[in-house]
Amino acid sequence: MTSAHDTEIVDVAVIGAGVVGSAIARALAGYQLEVALIESRCDVGDGTSKANTAILHTGFDAKPGTLESQLVSRGYHLLKAYADETGIPYEPTGALLVAWDEEQLAALPGLQEKAAQNGYAETEIVGPDEVYRQVPTLGPGALGGLTVPGESIICTWTTNLALATDAVRRGTRLMRSHRVESVTVGSDETVLRTNRGDVRARWVVNAAGLGSDVIDAQFGHDRFHLHPRRGELLVFDKQTRPMVDKIVLPVPSKLGKGVLVSPTIYGNVMLGPTAEDMTNRSDTSTTEDGYEFLREKGERIMPQLLREEVTATYAGLRAASDAPDYTVEVDAAQRYAVAGGIRSTGLTSGMAIAEHLLGLLEKAGLELHEREDLPDAPQMPNIGEAYLRPYADSDRIAADPAYGTVVCFCERVTKGEIRDAMNSTIPPCDLDGLRRRTRAMNGRCQGFYCGANVTEMLQDGERKAHR
Amino acid sequence: MSTARTRLTPEVAIVGAGPAGLRAAQELAPAVPGEVLVLDREQQAGGIPRHCDHPGFGIRDLHRFHSGPDYARRMVDSAERAGAVIRTGAMVTGWSADGGLEVTTPDGLFEVHAEAIVLATGARERPRTARMVPGDRPDGVYTTGQLQNLVHLHHRKVGTKALIVGSELVSWSAVLTLRDAGCDTVLMTSEHPKVESYALFSVPGKLGLRVPVRTRTKITRIIGKPRVEAVEVEDLATGRREVVPCDTVVFTGDWIPDNELVRAAGLALDPGTLGPVVDTELRTERPGIFAAGNVLHPVDTADIAALDGKQVAASVLDHLREKRHPSEKSIRIVADEPLRWISPMVRRVGDRRPARNRLLAWVDHYVAFPRVVATQNGRVVAEKRLPWPAAPGRVFRIPGDLLDAARPGEGDVHISLRR
């Protein structure tokens, strides 16, 4: 992570190591290209990609005919296959859209129709009895529903990390803590000025999430403007998990997808998100109003859930755009591409955005020669609750007792897993990064028992790394 | 991929090597022919007192004050000398289909089947998230448990200016720990109007702590990135809000039992304590499963947890020897306002009195000279004026005699306070 490469020129520099940028870098590194992945924060996936509702969408409710619709449904299949290959945890839970009033009930056939237009035909309209049979813990008053059996939950952290790890193992130069501050486009190279030196690249891809319109302006464009739309969420104790075994969606309104109740891949239940238009692009604080709003909604959807303990609260910022669709475009003259305004579906569509963008880049003149020496896809540690975790795996413990030493009790994270994270291709830079890789300290006690031990292991790991 | 587990069959299995579990083990090991196995997920046995590096432990059971770590060592030694087997780094993660304990250790996976199981898993403080305090999510926010672990076991620095949320006994313990770590406490807050009347005059006085305390005050927001910079507090009387600069926040008290195994077993939870429902002999509703210590009363002092251990050992022995069967005739004990909870929750005909013949309870309001009243079916069956106050933030002790006049079959006994 130095800028000793000031004088070298990479073929493509990708700005932003969220889900989208990491997917793009990985795809590019599949060809004979020198790729750099530039990220302003000290870790990958520390922007919008770390804080969302982590649903692998079928794309059933996207606006038909949009690029978003096309890429979400394509991304759904790509990411699912990639998850199978790399071990990113996901669970095909299915979803149930619940209508709570006549108007919502009347909207169901339209939604079914829309799903079909989006190429998703497996939905079914069901009556209230079936709704309560599927989710007995729902509050009273549901009038009917629409099933979406393909909707799944997935680990957003592992997805981002797998894509970035894959990119690095394919030779991408990951430059963390490098913030792109200005851009100078030359005749055959572009200089990206960062807070830690210049990066020279023949081509530049802007996947800077909430910063993508700012970078776009640096290239002289004025085609979309972003504002953050904050979403706050409550995560309930694992003891609530038996209450909800599928994603319970509201009928979408103009304001977006609305408040859902969903199991998480870590065995919790989540309620949220809110949707609040903001101006500050880094304000991911939670608010009294947000809590109040979620409690009110939750009280109606699943009162039983609201009696339980809250394990975590957080907020994420969607990159809401004034353009009606994703902005994925290439400016051949400047050898510049943008993937911006990837509002609330980018986790699902990331790999498809990469695929689509590579097609556009090739047309614009970027030469893509297949590589024959591609390394295998990385095998990601399983932090999903539905699969065998190390603490419960006698073979792994027999081979390495560190997997039998539980360090974080609430999440049952073992010493072996923390050690592995510290030694991985992209080690964490702070406690939050370690949390995203292992779940340590994410549990109900939030560090009461394990905080001191986990901090110690992180710092030991860092000391070793710097020796 | 396999999940094969090695089967262990001690006579008694105790989950948790804190004061409650260790004292139970100490009593049981010499008295039973088979093995008494204590499991703890920490690397060291001793429970919470291990990291409470200040005096204040053991007066009611060992009749002398010890420091936390010293007390923990003594408890471990006594249990081991009595012949109990203590296994640390052994976490009970759940129950097998036939009622065994599933355990993870570096030596492999175990399934423990015992004639009797004692759950002594203790309690912890609710962290900021469970208390739903909004704002930024910076570093420098702790519970007392985490703080003491950091400072006393890992010798780490925290910040320089702390705000402490809560003013229970443990909150003063946090002040001491912070002082050891070179961190000043700039403010202590309490939502109660009067909790300081207890704390201010005794603990801080004795320990020479000068800490500004604001009562009827709520934390409304945490500010700062990446480290705490300030906390917004609200005066509950006026609604006025103010920002208090600090770099450390400690959430103290506000306890919840580690009740995961209780719930996983499908045992009834008491709605007040959120621990398992037990009778005065500390039996849960399932024969052969017992509970003791802070998992029942979140949270009392370590010596009281240890005395629970003694109480539970006696009833485990009766269970093993099949000397006495618990009577079907029982009365449910219910806490009414201003009591938040009461423990134990069931009184059976013919059973021993509760440990120290005291019912333990928690109050939400300060009452200087409380009159405790027991009613059954709307009828007062007993009442008693107590010479000690009922104060939020510490356990309120009620003489067990109050139950003597209650009759099984006539409904729940409700316990409440009058001025």
Ligand SMILES: Cc1cc2nc3c(=O)[nH]c(=O)nc-3n(C[C@H](O)[C@H](O)[C@H](O)COP(=O)(O)OP(=O)(O)OC[C@H]3O[C@@H](n4cnc5c(N)ncnc54)[C@H](O)[C@@H]3O)c2cc1C
């Ligand atoms: C509440 C919420 C719920 C959501 N739910 C879902 C869901 O269920 N399913 C789904 O598919 N999607 C969901 N999303 C959307 C999804 O999270 C996003 O679309 C996706 O994470 C966007 O990824 P990204 O890579 O574009 O952005 P980011 O993850 O924000 O990555 C952009 C990166 O660029 C970096 N960067 C910015 N500027 C610069 C610069 N100048 N120099 C260097 N680096 C820079 C940032 O630090 C950041 O890491 C949700 C979003 C939110 C907020």
Ligand SMILES: Cc1cc2nc3c(=O)[nH]c(=O)nc-3n(C[C@H](O)[C@H](O)[C@H](O)COP(=O)(O)OP(=O)(O)OC[C@H]3O[C@@H](n4cnc5c(N)ncnc54)[C@H](O)[C@@H]3O)c2cc1C
């Ligand atoms: C910060 C703090 C300060 C305190 N200060 C004082 C004081 O000054 N004086 C005083 O008298 N009391 C004090 N107390 C209270 C005292 O520590 C407790 O009352 C006492 O420790 C309770 O004993 P216990 O055995 O019930 O639980 P604990 O001491 O909490 O022990 C429970 C044990 O169970 C283990 N366990 C839990 N679940 C599992 C599982 N699934 N598998 C394996 N093991 C498990 C835990 O690791 C732990 O070791 C303080 C408490 C705290 C938190």
